[in-house]
Amino acid sequence: MASDTISITVEFTGGLELLFGNKKKHTVSLPGASKTKNPDITFLVNHLCENLMQDSRRELFVLDGGVRPGILVLINDADWELEGEEKYELQSGDHVLFVSTLHGG
Amino acid sequence: MPPAPCAICETNRALILRPKNHQKLCKTCFINVFETEIHNTIISNKLFSRGEKVAIGASGGKDSTVLASVLKTLNERYDYGVKLMLLSIDEGIKGYRDDSLETVKRNAQQYDMPLTIVGYDELYGWTMDQVVEQVGKKGNCTYCGVFRRQALDRGAATLGVRHVVTGHNADDIAETVLMNLLRGDLPRLSRTTSIITSTPSASVSDDPNSHTNIKRSKPLKYAYEKEIVLYAHHKSLDYFSTECIYSPEAFRGSARALIKNLERVRPSAILDVVRSGEDMGKLVPGASNSCAGECGGKSQVLEEEVGGCGSSNSSALGGEMAALDKQFGHNEAAEMDVLETEIRLKPKSPGQENGRDISKELRRPKNSRSKNAPTIEKKSIRQVMGQCSRCGYLSSQAICKACMLLEGLNKNRPRTMVVGE
Numbered sequence: 099m100a101s102d103t104i105s106i107t108v109e110f111t112g113g114l115e116l117l118f119g120n121k122k123k124h125t126v127s128l129p130g131a132s133k134t135k136n137p138d139i140t141f142l143v144n145h146l147c148e149n150l151m152q153d154s155r156r157e158l159f160v161l162d163g164g165v166r167p168g169i170l171v172l173i174n175d176a177d178w179e180l181e182g183e184e185k186y187e188l189q190s191g192d193h194v195l196f197v198s199t200l201h202g203g
Numbered sequence: 204m205p206p207a208p209c210a211i212c213e214t215n216r217a218l219i220l221r222p223k224n225h226q227k228l229c230k231t232c233f234i235n236v237f238e239t240e241i242h243n244t245i246i247s248n249k250l251f252s253r254g255e256k257v258a259i260g261a262s263g264g265k266d267s268t269v270l271a272s273v274l275k276t277l278n279e280r281y282d283y284g285v286k287l288m289l290l291s292i293d294e295g296i297k298g299y300r301d302d303s304l305e306t307v308k309r310n311a312q313q314y315d316m317p318l319t320i321v322g323y324d325e326l327y328g329w330t331m332d333q334v335v336e337q338v339g340k341k342g343n344c345t346y347c348g349v350f351r352r353q354a355l356d357r358g359a360a361t362l363g364v365r366h367v368v369t370g371h372n373a374d375d376i377a378e379t380v381l382m383n384l385l386r387g388d389l390p391r392l393s394r395t396t397s398i399i400t401s402t403p404s405a406s407v408s409d410d411p412n413s414h415t416n417i418k419r420s421k422p423l424k425y426a427y428e429k430e431i432v433l434y435a436h437h438k439s440l441d442y443f444s445t446e447c448i449y450s451p452e453a454f455r456g457s458a459r460a461l462i463k464n465l466e467r468v469r470p471s472a473i474l475d476v477v478r479s480g481e482d483m484g485k486l487v488p489g490a491s492n493s494c495a496g497e498c499g500g501k502s503q504v505l506e507e508e509v510g511g512c513g514s515s516n517s518s519a520l521g522g523e524m525a526a527l528d529k530q531f532g533h534n535e536a537a538e539m540d541v542l543e544t545e546i547r548l549k550p551k552s553p554g555q556e557n558g559r560d561i562s563k564e565l566r567r568p569k570n571s572r573s574k575n576a577p578t579i580e581k582k583s584i585r586q587v588m589g590q591c592s593r594c595g596y597l598s599s600q601a602i603c604k605a606c607m608l609l610e611g612l613n614k615n616r617p618r619t620m621v622v623g624e
């Protein structure tokens with residue numbers, strides 16, 4: 099049952115989309131469950147940096163190995179802090195939203 | 204992790220974790236709580252009076268969009284009886300304001316509010332693009348900030364509106380408190396932390412359209428930026444986010460990064476800093492005329508306030524820590540230049556002695572603890588109230604900051620034009 103890929107929707111708003119080709123919504127395929135564990139948010143964030151980001155300033159998205167403070171992460175509309183933060187294991191069909199709170203008032 | 208139920212209705216799934224108290228709420232309860240808290244802020248600080256015309260300083264960004272949406276909702280729900288309108292400033296930055304002004308125009312329709320757009324070019328004869336062409340990108344946020352402050356007041360005056368509300372949030376205030384602390388500028392603390400600031404009416408003109416008697420308030424002062432963004436998200440509000448293309452103020456960017464890092468570790472830190480700022484502000488003698496709470500925390504503002512370029516355009520894209528540190532010296536220097544020019548040009552008028560203004564003594568509330576703080580006293584001479592001799596705007600100097608900056612710009616203009624021709 100392993101080796102399938104899972105498909106999720108990733109969305110960037112609040113100015114973050116500027117780092118990703120100025121496109122807000124992306125469909126992302128990730129390698130599926132390896133035995134017991136699905137890819138988690140940490141995996142996703144790395145994947146996004148490596149494959150989707152079009153801006154070289156990675157530090158505007160990731161800082162000290164984690165999502166940069168000031169960026170909100172919503173997993174299926176829920177604050178990721180309610181879902182286990184970077185340890186949340188993604189399921190096919192999940193919607194992950196990254197919103198920057200750092201831009202213009 | 205099993206989904207947690209909402210702490211209020213105990214039925215719906217919790218989607219929001221509130222930074223101030225770790226409460227887990229569902230979408231409906233969150234929206235309700237968020238609005239109610241702002242209502243409470245408005246009521247307990249007596250921000251509005253029935254029949255009052257209130258202009259919302261609207262940039263199209265998240266803060267002012269949320270402010271407009273919430274005020275419209277509350278005005279209807281609680282029948283404040285205020286007349287709300289949108290007031291936007293067009294700094295004249297191509298490709299930046301164009302898009303955000305489009306957003307404001309949509310907001311005007313969505314919220315059914317009249318909109319007025321005032322341009323820097325009509326007010327000052329200069330767009331920000333032209334200013335940058337003249338002075339370069341260093342320190343241009345100083346120009347932008349100084350011009351904007353007056354622009355909102357002038358715009359409001361032309362509309363016959365005496366009250367302007369802005370979208371400054373708790374994060375903005377906390378950031379400014381830190382900046383003032385780091386600069387050692389305690390007198391400014393009380394102004395930046397006051398929920399209502401106003402230019403004094405008595406000393407200036409009787410002209411009802413005078414732009415020197417405009418009240419400013421910040422209804423979102425206690426609202427976390429995180430919650431503002433979540434509110435906008437869950438209500439699907441139409442807002443615009445981009446960075447001002449001219450460099451952000453480096454110092455502010457660093458302060459902002461610090462606040463965001465603190466929030467990650469200890470979410471209550473933001474409100475704690477705001478409250479500390481308020482408390483410290485009260486302790487500063489002669490701190491720009493604040494009545495330390497007795498008159499509802501009102502205090503007078505001069506040309507400077509929270510926020511540099513945009514209300515909270517700050518760090519973010521292009522303003523990263525490393526780069527920030529590099530720019531730091533430049534921007535600070537530019538800002539200091541302005542400050543020093545002002546101090547140098549300060550005239551010695553009859554009422555003054557060693558830079559002290561006697562009129563200040565008269566304004567100070569009785570029982571103030573002024574005698575104990577000679578060092579701060581010295582600092583506060585910059586904040587003596589007066590009027591700009593050129594434009595009449597409230598100023599601590601004979602010539603206000605905007606006129607000062609304009610003078611510098613205009614001096615160089617002929618040369619530029621000759622070259623152009």
Ligand SMILES: [Zn+2]
Binds near residue numbers: 214
């Ligand atoms: Zn609920």
Ligand SMILES: [Zn+2]
Binds near residue numbers: 596603606
């Ligand atoms: Zn002036």
